[in-house]
Amino acid sequence: MFVDAIEKVSTFTRPVRFISRCYGSNTVVPGSATLFYVNENGCALTCRHVAEEIIRAEKLNRNYAEFRQEMAALRSGGKNGAEKKFAERRHQLSPDRAAQLRVSFSGVQGLQKFHITLSDKYDLALIRFESDPPIQTKHAVFLKDESLIRPGKMLCRLGFPFPEFSDFVYDAQKDDIFWTRDGKAATPQFPIEGMITRMVAEKDGVVSGIEMSTPGLRGQSGGPLFAENGVIWGMQSLTHHLHLGFDRKKEKLLLNGREEIINDQPFLHVGWCVHVKMIREFLDQQQVKYYIGNSYEDAEAVRE
Numbered sequence: 001m002f003v004d005a006i007e008k009v010s011t012f013t014r015p016v017r018f019i020s021r022c023y024g025s026n027t028v029v030p031g032s033a034t035l036f037y038v039n040e041n042g043c044a045l046t047c048r049h050v051a052e053e054i055i056r057a058e059k060l061n062r063n064y065a066e067f068r069q070e071m072a073a074l075r076s077g078g079k080n081g082a083e084k085k086f087a088e089r090r091h092q093l094s095p096d097r098a099a100q101l102r103v104s105f106s107g108v109q110g111l112q113k114f115h116i117t118l119s120d121k122y123d124l125a126l127i128r129f130e131s132d133p134p135i136q137t138k139h140a141v142f143l144k145d146e147s148l149i150r151p152g153k154m155l156c157r158l159g160f161p162f163p164e165f166s167d168f169v170y171d172a173q174k175d176d177i178f179w180t181r182d183g184k185a186a187t188p189q190f191p192i193e194g195m196i197t198r199m200v201a202e203k204d205g206v207v208s209g210i211e212m213s214t215p216g217l218r219g220q221s222g223g224p225l226f227a228e229n230g231v232i233w234g235m236q237s238l239t240h241h242l243h244l245g246f247d248r249k250k251e252k253l254l255l256n257g258r259e260e261i262i263n264d265q266p267f268l269h270v271g272w273c274v275h276v277k278m279i280r281e282f283l284d285q286q287q288v289k290y291y292i293g294n295s296y297e298d299a300e301a302v303r304e
Helices: 003-009 048-076 081-090 276-285
Strands: 013-022 029-037 043-046 098-105 111-118 125-132 154-159 168-171 176-179 190-201 207-212 224-226 232-243 248-255 258-264 267-275 290-292 300-302
Touching: 003 154, 003 224, 013 048, 013 176, 029 048, 029 154, 029 232, 048 081, 048 098, 048 111, 048 125, 098 176, 154 207, 154 232, 190 267, 207 232, 207 276, 232 276, 267 276, 276 290, 276 300
Parallel strands: none
Antiparallel strands: 013 029, 013 098, 029 043, 043 125, 111 125, 154 190, 154 224, 168 176, 190 207, 207 267, 224 232, 232 267, 248 258, 290 300
């Protein structure tokens, strides 16, 4: 049903790759999110919470670089551990918090410059890339007729959960994490289908989201929600957990020939997606060129 659509949407959907490390650890943890391009000029959409992580990365890395400089000065000055503890507190470093966070954008080569604009109301963010050479990508087409968005419609989401890239390293001598040219740089895309169950409304009654019968997976945040022709109906934002009320507490079951006591509190995990109307309004506010249509054949540009 979505075979051709996935091939089409994958031409403008890209992973956002993260690596992080907690203070005092040499374990590098990979993570991922998703963005997709809305025009041929390097403008892409993702979730606000993803963009905030990208912004946070610069602050974390600068903070840790300053801490390393202080440690080097303390060692050269023969200072004791008390000053180190004080510096750790001042820089808010602890073993259970990320000390470093680095980001890589797939398909953006050469000099990478980008500007992020956050929506002040919805889980939306615009990233404007400037790269040399320019980004080579196709672009999305957003649904024109919003009356088509009704419960019962089957849609698909595409993103990059389950990161498999390994082109990173921790350098113990430099006490730093890096992207490298060794290892696997690619990570597989993963589609997941679902049915529209309900519309998601704000407190004022304005419909701003689409609820799907299946969850959005960690790493799919910022990925497109699309129909069987590849036209974009929304964007994956978060997963909502609905308690089913079928709780079982201290229930005895015979498992593998032994009586076991189990506890079970089942939830239905549904995906919440930003409605295409909110996306288009956000792009209009930012004066960004994008395309609308009920198919790719009848697509037209909004702003040249």
